Each structure stands twice: as C-alpha cells, then as structure tokens.
Amino acid sequence: MTTKIAAAHQVHQILADYDYFLFDCDGVIWLGDHILPHVVETLALLKKHNKTVFFVTNNSSKARDDYLEKFQKLGIPDVDKTEVFGSSYALAVYVEKILKLPKDKKVWVLGEAGIEKELRALGYTTLGGTDPALVADGLKFDASHPALTQLDPDVGAVVAGLSLNINYLKLSATLQYLLKDNKTIPFIATNIDLTFPSKGMLLIGAGSIIETVSFASGRQPDAICGKPNLSMMNSIKADCPGLKENPKRGLMVGDRLNTDMKFGRDGGLDTLLVLTGIEKEEVVKALPSETAPTYYADKLGDFFELLQ
Amino acid sequence: MTTKIAAAHQVHQILADYDYFLFDCDGVIWLGDHILPHVVETLALLKKHNKTVFFVTNNSSKARDDYLEKFQKLGIPDVDKTEVFGSSYALAVYVEKILKLPKDKKVWVLGEAGIEKELRALGYTTLGGTDPALVADGLKFDASHPALTQLDPDVGAVVAGLSLNINYLKLSATLQYLLKDNKTIPFIATNIDLTFPSKGMLLIGAGSIIETVSFASGRQPDAICGKPNLSMMNSIKADCPGLKENPKRGLMVGDRLNTDMKFGRDGGLDTLLVLTGIEKEEVVKALPSETAPTYYADKLGDFFELLQ
Numbered sequence: 001m002t003t004k005i006a007a008a009h010q011v012h013q014i015l016a017d018y019d020y021f022l023f024d025c026d027g028v029i030w031l032g033d034h035i036l037p038h039v040v041e042t043l044a045l046l047k048k049h050n051k052t053v054f055f056v057t058n059n060s061s062k063a064r065d066d067y068l069e070k071f072q073k074l075g076i077p078d079v080d081k082t083e084v085f086g087s088s089y090a091l092a093v094y095v096e097k098i099l100k101l102p103k104d105k106k107v108w109v110l111g112e113a114g115i116e117k118e119l120r121a122l123g124y125t126t127l128g129g130t131d132p133a134l135v136a137d138g139l140k141f142d143a144s145h146p147a148l149t150q151l152d153p154d155v156g157a158v159v160a161g162l163s164l165n166i167n168y169l170k171l172s173a174t175l176q177y178l179l180k181d182n183k184t185i186p187f188i189a190t191n192i193d194l195t196f197p198s199k200g201m202l203l204i205g206a207g208s209i210i211e212t213v214s215f216a217s218g219r220q221p222d223a224i225c226g227k228p229n230l231s232m233m234n235s236i237k238a239d240c241p242g243l244k245e246n247p248k249r250g251l252m253v254g255d256r257l258n259t260d261m262k263f264g265r266d267g268g269l270d271t272l273l274v275l276t277g278i279e280k281e282e283v284v285k286a287l288p289s290e291t292a293p294t295y296y297a298d299k300l301g302d303f304f305e306l307l308q
Numbered sequence: 309m310t311t312k313i314a315a316a317h318q319v320h321q322i323l324a325d326y327d328y329f330l331f332d333c334d335g336v337i338w339l340g341d342h343i344l345p346h347v348v349e350t351l352a353l354l355k356k357h358n359k360t361v362f363f364v365t366n367n368s369s370k371a372r373d374d375y376l377e378k379f380q381k382l383g384i385p386d387v388d389k390t391e392v393f394g395s396s397y398a399l400a401v402y403v404e405k406i407l408k409l410p411k412d413k414k415v416w417v418l419g420e421a422g423i424e425k426e427l428r429a430l431g432y433t434t435l436g437g438t439d440p441a442l443v444a445d446g447l448k449f450d451a452s453h454p455a456l457t458q459l460d461p462d463v464g465a466v467v468a469g470l471s472l473n474i475n476y477l478k479l480s481a482t483l484q485y486l487l488k489d490n491k492t493i494p495f496i497a498t499n500i501d502l503t504f505p506s507k508g509m510l511l512i513g514a515g516s517i518i519e520t521v522s523f524a525s526g527r528q529p530d531a532i533c534g535k536p537n538l539s540m541m542n543s544i545k546a547d548c549p550g551l552k553e554n555p556k557r558g559l560m561v562g563d564r565l566n567t568d569m570k571f572g573r574d575g576g577l578d579t580l581l582v583l584t585g586i587e588k589e590e591v592v593k594a595l596p597s598e599t600a601p602t603y604y605a606d607k608l609g610d611f612f613e614l615l616q
Contacts, residue, residue, distance in 0.1 A: 032451065141472040143340065143506045164449040166479070168472045172511040175503075179510065194524050195483075198451045202487065203480040208524035216502050216516035 001289055005272070005297040008306045014272075014295075015049050020243045020250035022236065022264065024227070025057040025067075027255035027277025028300055032198050035074040036276050038301025043076060045304055052243070053083060054236055056252075058226035058259060060088040060161035060190035060206065063117035085236055087161065087190035087226030092118035093235060094225045095157055099186055105156030110174045110213065111163050111206075115190065119159075127152055134170050147173040151180060160213065160221070161190030162206040171212055178217035187219055191226030193259060197278055227254075227263035237267075253300060255279060261293050270294040309597055313580070313605040316614045322603075323357050328551045328558035330544065330572065332535070333365040333375075335563035335585025336608055340506050343382040344584050346609025351384060353612055360551070361391060362544055364560075366534040366567060368396040368469035368498035368514065371425035393544055395469065395498035395534030400426035401543060402533045403465055407494055413464030418482045418521065419471050419514075423498065427467075435460055442478050455481040459488060468521065468529070469498030470514040479520055486525035495527055499534030501567060505586050535562075535571035545575075561608060563587060569601050578602040 005011065023029060029039050046053055055067065062070065064084045071079040092115070095101050101124070109115050109129035116129045128134065134147055147169060158177045163170070177185055192207035214220055225231060237244035247268030254260020255277020264271040273293040275281055284296050297303075313319065331337060337347050354361055363375065370378065372392045379387040400423070403409050409432070417423050417437035424437045436442065442455055455477060466485045471478070485493055500515035522528055533539060545552035555576030562568020563585020572579040581601040583589055592604050605611075 143509070143511065148509060148511075149507075164476045166474065166476050168474050168512060171474070171516075172509075175512055176509065194526075199457075201451070201456060201480075201484065202524070203451065203456075204476060204483055204520060204524050208479075208520045211523040212512060212516045212520045215519040216510070216512050218502075 002273075002284060002287065002292040003295050005295050005302060006306070011303050011306050014251065014303075015051075018051070018249055018251040018270070020052045020054070020240065021046055022054045022056050022250060022252045022269070023300075024254035024256070024260045025055055026059055027197055028253055028274050029055070029076070030074060031200075031276065035076070036299055036301060038299075038304040040075050041304040042300055045307070047078075052240060054085060054240070055079070055083055056085045056227065056232065056236070056263075058087045058191035058193055058206070059196075060086065060091065060114050060226070061112040061164065062086060062088070062114040063121070064089050065117070066114060082239060085232055086114065086118075087232070088114035088118045090225040090232045090235065091115060091159055091161070091188060091190045092122050092124075094188060094223060094231060095119065095124065095159065096122050098223070098231070099157060099188070101156050101186075104154070106152055106154045108152075108155045108158045108174065108177045109160075110166075110170060110209070111159065111161035111190065112165065115159060115161055127155065128170060128173060130165060134173070135165070135167070141168050145169055148176060151176055155185060157186045157188060159188045159190070160206070160210045162196060163209050166209060174213045175216050178213060178219055183217065183219055187221050189221035189224045191259070192221075192224050193256070195278070202278070227259040228266060230263075230266055233263060233267035251294075257284075257287075257291065257293075261291070272297060274298070274300050276300070310581075310592060310595065310600040311603050313603050313610060314614070319611050319614050322559070322611075323359075326359070326557055326559040326578070328360045328362070328548065329354055330362045330364050330558060330560045330577065331608075332562035332564070332568045333363055334367055335505055336561055336582055337363070337384070338382060339584065343384070344607055344609060346607075346612040348383050349612040350608055353615070355386075360548060362393060362548070363387070363391055364393045364535065364540065364544070364571075366395045366499035366501055366514070367504075368394065368399065368422050368534070369420040369472065370394060370396065370422040371429070372397050373425070374422060390547060393540055394422065394426075395540070396422035396426045398533040398540045398543065399423060399467055399469070399496060399498050400430050400432075402496060402531060402539060403427065403432065403467065404430050406531070406539070407465060407496070409464050409494075412462070414460055414462045416460075416463045416466045416482065416485045417468075418474075418478060418517070419467065419469035419498065420473065423467060423469055435463060436478060436481060438473060442481070443473070443475070449476050453477055456484060459484055463493060465494045465496060467496045467498070468514070468518045470504060471517050474517060482521045483524050486521055486527055491525065491527055495529050497529035497532045499567070500529075500532050501564070503586070510586070535567040536574060538571075538574055541571060541575035559602075565592075565595075565599065565601075569599070580605060582606070582608050584608070
C-alpha cells in the first residue's frame with residue numbers, strides 16, 4: 001500500500017518527518033531540457049525549511065560540473081557540486097577506490113563526455129568515448145581501423161554507459177577489450193536502465209547498449225555503479241553523517257520503481273514516486289507492500305502547489 | 309564422436325555418399341574479402357562430379373545479386389542466383405509468404421542494403437536501413453528528429469539484421485516501432501549470431517545488435533529467418549526435391565556449431581564443420597554425439613588438397 005500526496009497537511013507532515021531529500025533528475029526535476037512545473041519553488045521551499053538536498057542521477061552523459069551548469073540554466077540556483085551524485089562520478093570513484101586501478105593504466109570508454117571528464121579529473125587517461133577518430137563516417141565501416149587492430153596494452157578497465165554517439169566501430173572495439181586477455185579486464189557499467197525517457201518517448205537506455213557488448217562477449221558487467229547499486233548511496237551517506245545515522249529521516253524521490261525506489265528502500269530511506277516519468281498510477285497503486293513506494297504524487301511541484 | 313577428414317579415401321567416400329552440398333560462406337568459402345585456400349578448386353571438383361551446391365549465409369548485409377558479384381570477384385565462376393540463400397532473402401520471403409504483409413504496408417529496417425533490396429524486389433517499401441537522412445552527424449543526436457517524432461502509420465513490420473551503419477537514432481526509432489500499437493507490429497530478425505568474424509577478429513553480430521532493441525522493448529523477435537531456423541532449409545528443399553526426399557544425401561558444411569551444424573542436423577542432413585571460422589578443434593573433438601558434427605576438417609580446401 002502506498003499513499004498519494006494530495007493535500008496540504010500531507011506536505012506539512014513530510015516536511016516534519018524528513019531532513020534529507022534525495023532527488024532523481026530526469027523525469028523528476030526535468031524532462032530533457034524542460035524543467036517540470038513548480039520544481040524551482042518546491043526546491044526553494046525545502047531550502048527555506050533547512051532541508052539537505054542531493055541530486056542523484058543515473059544519466060552518465062554529463063559530469064558534475066555539467067550538471068551545475070544545467071541547474072543554473074533551468075533556473076535552479078545555488079546547487080553545490082557536493083550535492084550532485086551522477087553515475088559518471090560514481091563510476092570514476094569506483095575505478096579509483098574499489099578497483100584501485102593504477103593511474104598509469106588507461107580506461108576504455110563506451111559512453112559520453114561525462115564519464116571521460118570524471119575519470120580524467122581523478123588522473124586517468126581515457127580511450128574511446130567521444131574521440132573524434134572513432135566517429136563513423138556515414139555508412140562506412142572499416143575493419144582495419146587501428147581502434148580494432150591495435151589494441152592498447154595499457155587498458156586496465158572497460159567502462160560503459162549511455163552512448164548517444166554509439167556506432168559499430170566503438171561497439172566492436174569495446175568487444176575486443178572485453179574479450180582480450182581471456183576476458184579478464186574489469187568491465188564496469190554506470191547504470192543498466194533499459195530506456196532513456198526523452199520528450200515523451202522512451203529512447204535506448206544505457207542498459208540496452210551495454211547488453212549488446214555483454215551478449216557478444218558473454219560477459220556481464222562486474223559492477224554497476226548507478227542506482228540501485230548501494231555504492232552510490234554509501235558515497236552520499238559518507239558525505240552526510242546525519243543520513244547515515246538515521247536513514248528514516250531521508251526521502252528518496254524518483255520516477256522509476258526498479259532503480260530509484262529500490263535504491264531508496266535498499267538504503268533504508270522512505271520513498272516517493274512521482275508520475276512525471278515512466279511509471280503509471282494504476283501500476284503503482286496495485287503494487288504489493290514490499291515494492292510499493294512509501295508515497296506517490298502526480299509531480300514534485302505538487303509540494304509547492306498544495307501549500308498555496 | 310566426430311571424424312576428421314584427413315585422407316584421400318575419406319574424400320572419395322564423401323563424394324560417393326552425398327549429392328547435395330550446402331555451404332555457409334563467411335568462415336568457409338571466404339573470410340571477409342579473402343577467399344580461403346583451394347576453395348575454388350574444391351567447388352570445381354564438386355561440379356565435375358555433378359554435385360548440387362547451395363550457398364546458405366546468415367550475413368544479411370548483401371542481397372543475392374550482391375553475392376553473385378562477390379563470387380565472381382573472388383574467382384568462383386558460374387554461381388546461379390537460385391543457388392544462393394541469404395538471410396536477407398529468407399527474411400523477405402518470410403514477410404511475403406508467412407507474414408502475408410500487404411504490399412501497401414511499409415517495412416522498417418534496422419540493417420543494411422541487402423535486406424532493403426530483397427524486400428523491394430518483392431514490391432515492399434522500406435524505411436530506415438541505409439536512408440542517408442538517418443546517418444548520424446558525428447556526436448550529435450537530436451530527439452526531435454522526424455524519424456522519432458513522426459512515426460509512419462503504414463509500417464506493418466519491423467525487421468532487423470546486421471547493421472554496420474548502426475547509430476542511436478536508428479536504434480531509438482526502431483524501439484518506437486517495436487513499442488507502437490501496444491507492441492503488436494511484427495518483429496522479424498534475419499539471424500541471431502552473437503558475433504561477426506572479420507579479419508581474425510570477432511565483431512558485433514546481428515544477434516547482439518538485435519538484443520539492444522529486444523532488451524529495451526521487452527520483445528523477442530517473432531521469427532528468426534536465418535540458420536538454424538528451418539524455414540530457410542524448407543525453402544532450399546522446395547527448390548531441390550531430391551534433397552527433400554533424401555536429406556541423408558545432403559551435407560551441410562559450416563564453421564559454427566550453434567547455427568550451421570544445428571541447421572544441417574535439424575534438417576536431417578549430415579554435417580561437416582571446418583575450422584577456418586570460429587570453432588576450435590579441441591572443442592569439436594570433445595562434443596557429445598548429439599551435437600558433434602558428422603565430420604570435421606581443417607578447411608574446405610582439404611577436399612582438393614587431399615586428392616593431389
């Protein structure tokens with residue numbers, strides 16, 4: 001059973017019950033390049049009540065600095081870099097802290113600039129990714145391309161995420177590194193969302209792209225850094241001792257059951273699902289209590305609207 | 309248990325035991341653009357002994373006419389269009405004969421020119437595929453592209469195969485048609501080979517590309533037209549009544565256990581695996597009798613060499 005937030009007294013209760021608000025971005029704060037209604041006012045309301053806010057996104061196409069720019073452009077002021085946890089950042093931290101990849105090793109990237117920037121910020125050299133030498137020239141594909149025939153012996157990890165720049169050369173080069181050295185080079189994914197909601201459509205998600213190279217190589221990623229993986233939650237808690245001590249004072253707000261809601265629940269937080277993303281109200285209402293969110297709402301901006 | 313063809317008397321026995329020889333192409337006749345040693349002489353030997361020969365390929369990037377050109381270019385003379393069964397042709401026949409798609413319906417193609425040509429030869433209009441309007445411009449992706457936002461209401465089938473021209477726009481547009489009309493538009497694949505051997509490497513195969521849109525849409529193809537699907541075998545038998553009546557007089561020659569050898573075995577033929585493709589001798593020798601090929605050989609050209 002879940003409860004719909006549809007009255008002012010419920011919003012007051014939430015403001016009383018929670019100190020830490022974790023927000024997914026795509027489908028909650030914005031849809032593509034459009035901010036959702038009354039999100040700015042709702043975030044201002046939380047700040048006014050001295051709530052701690054984190055933005056937790058699986059979209060690895062941007063680095064944290066890029067997200068700060070996006071927040072500003074959409075009229076959300078005063079977001080600090082320490083409040084933004086993206087799967088590209090989580091992946092870079094994983095490669096450094098968990099994988100302990102030496103800095104003289106290189107990282108092969110199937111993905112976008114966000115992953116490259118976060119890895120480079122930690123001192124790694126990246127290959128693949130947005131390298132212009134790997135941009136496909138129309139319909140041509142050349143199996144003699146050096147990216148396929150001259151594999152770099154210093155590559156110590158293969159990382160993959162959402163790739164709007166995907167092409168056959170990059171996929172096949174990624175496959176070579178996944179097969180190399182008896183399939184022993186670590187394979188790390190940012191996230192495994194099947195689809196990527198954009199402008200009212202479902203586009204191909206990171207998980208579906210990663211599935212191509214997984215299927216061809218017979219390998220699943222050794223680790224998945226984004227939601228619902230708890231390594232991202234543990235990073236947030238490390239930065240926020242209050243949440244770590246008392247996770248029930250935290251509320252995870254998202255638009256996806258299998259990533260956002262699971263992420264919050266597994267981390268010991270309460271959860272709020274908003275219907276501005278991919279889930280439908282009739283599905284949410286019918287969920288058994290193990291998987292139902294604590295609350296749901298038509299949109300995040302209802303917090304502000306219901307108090308008017 | 310399987311038997312290695314390694315002596316002249318074995319070749320004579322095979323010439324006595326079989327009238328119909330079915331050949332996979334990639335990894336058996338050629339590797340990419342290079343013909344394998346003594347294949348021309350072996351095919352001439354079979355013709356001299358009045359054997360019936362078919363070329364059965366899962367590579368959908370070419371149409372039958374393109375294959376005739378390739379045979380000629382590689383020095384294999386006198387191949388007739390009726391001797392060539394490609395998965396692009398099998399797919400077009402499936403769409404017309406089994407799916408019975410009306411000719412005023414359109415077919416959305418995730419794939420190459422081979423599929424487009426075979427469908428057009430049967431009178432269908434194709435969308436997607438090699439359309440230059442869908443070629444990605446470098447790193448840019450535009451979610452407002454008409455291929456995503458203006459779906460064609462006349463599309464009556466989605467077909468997919470090997471796509472060296474793959475990009476995020478084409479994958480996402482394919483996903484829109486797979487999701488459209490409550491996922492009811494038929495979804496047909498040429499083949500599901502995981503990998504595509506080329507120049508000593510394993511590149512991304514049709515099956516791994518199709519997996520991306522399958523995973524994102526939650527749909528598996530409704531039909532797979534290439535090997536090991538028996539619809540391709542049935543087409544060959546329909547053209548060759550002698551093989552239909554007496555499949556044990558037929559030998560399927562290929563380089564893959566899970567497609568070629570299964571295809572031959574399921575069709576009631578004996579099988580010969582050659583080691584010029586992706587399988588290794590130690591794996592083949594260790595196979596249980598249910599999945600072991602009848603024979604194996606280092607290469608097809610050994611037929612000719614052993615008789616010298």
